[in-house]
Structure formats: C-alpha cells, structure tokens
Amino acid sequence: MRLTDDEKAMLDGKEGPARSKAMDLLVRYGEALGAERLIDTNNVCLAIGMSGPFIRDFAVKTGSLDAAFSEFSLDSSEVVEIPEVKVFTCHLIQGLDPDHWEIQGVDRSVYELHMKGLSFATRIGVQLMNTCAPYLVGNVPVKGEHCAWMESSAVIYANSVLGARMNCEGRESVAAASLTGKIPYWGYHLDENRLGTHLVEVEYDVESILDWNLLGYYVGELVQEKVPVLQGVRRLPNLARLKHCGAAAASSGGVELYHIVGITPEARSTKEAFGGKKPVATLKFGKREREIAYDNLNSSAKETAVDFVMLGCPHYSIEQIWEVCKLLKDRRIHGNTNLWIFTPRALKEIADRNGYTDIITRAGAILMTDTCPALAHVMPKGTRVAATDSGKQAHYLPAILGIQTWFGATRDCIEAAITGQWRGELS
Numbered sequence: 001m002r003l004t005d006d007e008k009a010m011l012d013g014k015e016g017p018a019r020s021k022a023m024d025l026l027v028r029y030g031e032a033l034g035a036e037r038l039i040d041t042n043n044v045c046l047a048i049g050m051s052g053p054f055i056r057d058f059a060v061k062t063g064s065l066d067a068a069f070s071e072f073s074l075d076s077s078e079v080v081e082i083p084e085v086k087v088f089t090c091h092l093i094q095g096l097d098p099d100h101w102e103i104q105g106v107d108r109s110v111y112e113l114h115m116k117g118l119s120f121a122t123r124i125g126v127q128l129m130n131t132c133a134p135y136l137v138g139n140v141p142v143k144g145e146h147c148a149w150m151e152s153s154a155v156i157y158a159n160s161v162l163g164a165r166m167n168c169e170g171r172e173s174v175a176a177a178s179l180t181g182k183i184p185y186w187g188y189h190l191d192e193n194r195l196g197t198h199l200v201e202v203e204y205d206v207e208s209i210l211d212w213n214l215l216g217y218y219v220g221e222l223v224q225e226k227v228p229v230l231q232g233v234r235r236l237p238n239l240a241r242l243k244h245c246g247a248a249a250a251s252s253g254g255v256e257l258y259h260i261v262g263i264t265p266e267a268r269s270t271k272e273a274f275g276g277k278k279p280v281a282t283l284k285f286g287k288r289e290r291e292i293a294y295d296n297l298n299s300s301a302k303e304t305a306v307d308f309v310m311l312g313c314p315h316y317s318i319e320q321i322w323e324v325c326k327l328l329k330d331r332r333i334h335g336n337t338n339l340w341i342f343t344p345r346a347l348k349e350i351a352d353r354n355g356y357t358d359i360i361t362r363a364g365a366i367l368m369t370d371t372c373p374a375l376a377h378v379m380p381k382g383t384r385v386a387a388t389d390s391g392k393q394a395h396y397l398p399a400i401l402g403i404q405t406w407f408g409a410t411r412d413c414i415e416a417a418i419t420g421q422w423r424g425e426l427s
C-alpha cells in the first residue's frame with residue numbers, strides 16, 4: 001500500500017503509540033482488501049460501548065478502558081494510552097438506555113461500567129449521539145464525502161440517499177480512522193463500484209413505510225451484496241421510508257448502496273445509475289413480490305397474543321413519533337403488553353418539549369433512547385411474542401433473541417399494543 005508522508009510519520013510513531021497502532025491496523029486491513037492507498041476522512045461513526053459481555057469482562061479484569069480500547073478497537077495486546085480523536089467522530093447505538101436500564105433488565109454493575117465507557121468516550125472527544133441514525137441528529141455527510149461508519153442501516157442511508165462514500169466498517173477500522181483521519185480507499189469509495197448491477201422494475205405503487213420495508217427486504221434478499229437500481233417509483237418517498245427501505249435491504253442481503261431513478265443523487269437517469277452499462281439481471285417488485293416479502297417477514301410468528309411491541313428500528317424520526325402519538329392519544333396499552341419506542345436522545349428532547357413523551361407515558365408505553373432490543377438484547381422480561389413495523393427488527397429478533405415476531409404497519413403494531421393481540425394483515 002502506498003502511504004503519504006504524514007501516514008508514514010504516524011505509522012513510525014511520530015504522533016504517539018496509539019496513532020501508530022491505528023495506522024498499522026489500517027495498513028494491514030487495507031492490504032488484506034487489496035486497497036492501494038488510504039483516503040482522508042473527517043467523519044467517523046464508531047461504537048466503543050463497554051456493555052457487551054467480552055469487553056465488559058475484559059474491562060473489569062484489567063480495570064482499564066485504555067486497555068479495553070487497545071485490545072478490542074485497535075487489535076493491540078500492548079496497552080496504549082488513547083489520545084483525543086483526530087477527526088469528527090460520533091458514537092453509534094449503545095448497549096442500554098441510561099434512563100431505563102432497570103426496566104431493560106440490565107445489572108447495576110453493567111450500567112456503571114457503561115457510564116464509565118461514556119466518560120471515556122467524551123474524554124477522547126467522541127460525540128455521544130448514541131443512535132444508529134446519526135443523520136437524524138446532525139451528522140449528515142454531503143455528496144461525495146468519504147466517511148468511515150459502522151452500522152449497516154446508517155451506511156446504506158448515507159451512501160444511497162445522501163451520496164456520501166463509505167463501506168460498512170467494523171469496530172477496529174473505525175476506531176483506527178478516528179485516531180488517524182484515514183480509511184482504506186476501496187469498495188464504495190471508488191466510482192466504479194457505485195454503479196448499479198441489478199435493475200428492479202417497481203410495478204407496485206409503493207407508498208407506506210410498510211411498502212418500503214417490503215421493497216427493501218425483497219430486493220436485498222435477491223441481490224445480496226450487489227447494487228440494485230429501483231426504476232418506476234411514482235411517489236416521492238420521505239426520509240423515514242428510505243430509512244426503512246435501506247435497513248431492510250441491508251438485513252435480508254448485504255446491500256450497502258441502492259439507487260432510485262429520478263430520486264437518489266447518483267441516479268438522475270437509469271443510464272447514469274448503471275454508468276451506461278447493462279444490468280446483470282432485471283427483477284420486478286409487484287403485488288405478488290410484496291406478498292412474498294410480507295410472508296417471509298412473518299414466518300416466525302404463530303401465536304397472536306403479543307407481549308412486546310417495538311418501534312424505532314432504525315431509531316424513529318420525530319415525524320414518526322408524532323404519527324404514533326396521533327394513534328396513541330387518549331388510549332392505554334394492554335396490561336400484558338409492553339410498548340417501547342426508540343429514538344435518538346436529541347429527538348427525545350424535542351418529544352419532551354412537544355408533549356409527545358407525555359402522551360406515550362400516559363398510554364403506558366416508554367420512549368427510550370441510546371439502544372435497541374436486537375443489538376443490546378434488552379426486552380421486557382418473559383417476552384415470547386413481539387411485533388414491530390421494522391423489517392430489520394423483524395428479521396433479527398427471531399434469530400438473535402429467539403422470539404416470535406410479527407411484522408406489519410405502524411397502525412397494526414399500535415393496535416396490537418392496545419389490544420394485546422396481533423390482527424395485522426397486508427391490505
């Protein structure tokens with residue numbers, strides 16, 4: 001790999017041992033990927049949360065968060081003191097909500113270590129956005145901006161909707177990027193890899209958030225890690241719809257970038273999306289394909305009594321909280337059912353101010369921040385059957401937490417929370 005003078009200086013330790021370890025990691029990683037060089041980045045989204053079991057045990061054993069960061073984020077058994085990050089760096093989702101950790105069933109010792117982790121992150125200059133949707137709360141990269149982000153739903157949103165450039169990175173590479181301002185130049189950083197591969201003729205008139213989940217889920221499963229180009233979308237989707245579409249496509253497949261002709265920034269025309277080349281295959285998404293995706297997402301669920309309704313995957317926008325409050329107002333959720341809604345902390349502040357948190361609380365539900373059930377393994381005790389309006393969460397809850405999960409429209413999820421019964425169907 002070709003290194004610039006400043007990269008070589010960092011590698012040689014001129015900026016201290018931590019940046020040298022970070023540069024060493026990036027060089028090893030980049031060479032394994034076949035990258036010829038690194039690219040500058042000033043936008044990193046990472047996760048150094050201390051509540052995961054391995055890192056937690058390690059941090060307790062060593063008593064040092066520098067040691068935990070060295071081991072788990074820099075792949076270094078030698079403990080180095082971690083300096084301030086070099087570039088703008090945000091924290092993604094964490095393992096618990098500091099305001100609701102007891103309700104989430106988290107031990108006090110885990111909570112306390114988590115809080116030490118937050119202090120560590122702020123000491124090294126990481127912005128505690130604590131969300132999987134940083135683009136909702138101020139980290140909105142511009143078209144062409146090279147970033148180093150983890151979290152598949154955030155990466156696909158930023159690549160596809162914003163036209164930023166990134167790959168779905170891992171914990172170690174983003175940590176190294178935060179200390180160096182560099183990331184290997186490969187994959188979706190390069191023009192040629194951003195061109196469409198598969199054409200998807202969208203024949204169904206996708207409109208609702210449910211539709212966009214189903215479209216993303218269906219297409220992701222078929223194209224896996226390729227770049228689909230959606231053609232024929234007649235109604236302009238908003239942020240929430242595109243958020244759900246991407247998250248679903250990144251779950252059923254490994255899609256990191258998609259284009260929608262006439263809507264997303266690198267697809268002003270079908271020709272531009274494919275760079276003048278022919279698609280390797282043409283698929284369609286019509287009424288039948290929509291039904292198949294719905295059935296697949298509901299394949300784990302049998303029992304209709306619902307214990308737990310989860311909304312906010314990816315974290316809800318304020319518009320989605322507003323919509324839910326209209327459905328919940330002056331109603332109360334069923335005594336055997338929990339409704340947890342997840343949003344970034346910065347948006348909860350707006351929800352508090354607008355009276356939405358009160359509406360949610362009066363209904364017997366909880367507005368949570370910082371975490372999510374699938375990632376942190378937090379859910380109401382004894383949950384056997386869940387319901388969600390997120391294709392991504394419906395994909396992961398049965399696999400990760402072994403619970404039956406219904407997927408459906410937000411309205412159907414709220415009705416399940418109110419009645420304790422799943423009665424959703426595809427209309």
Ligand code: F3S
Nearest residue numbers: 132153313314372374
């Ligand atoms: Fe976010 Fe958790 Fe969903 S990390 S995208 S809410 S699975």
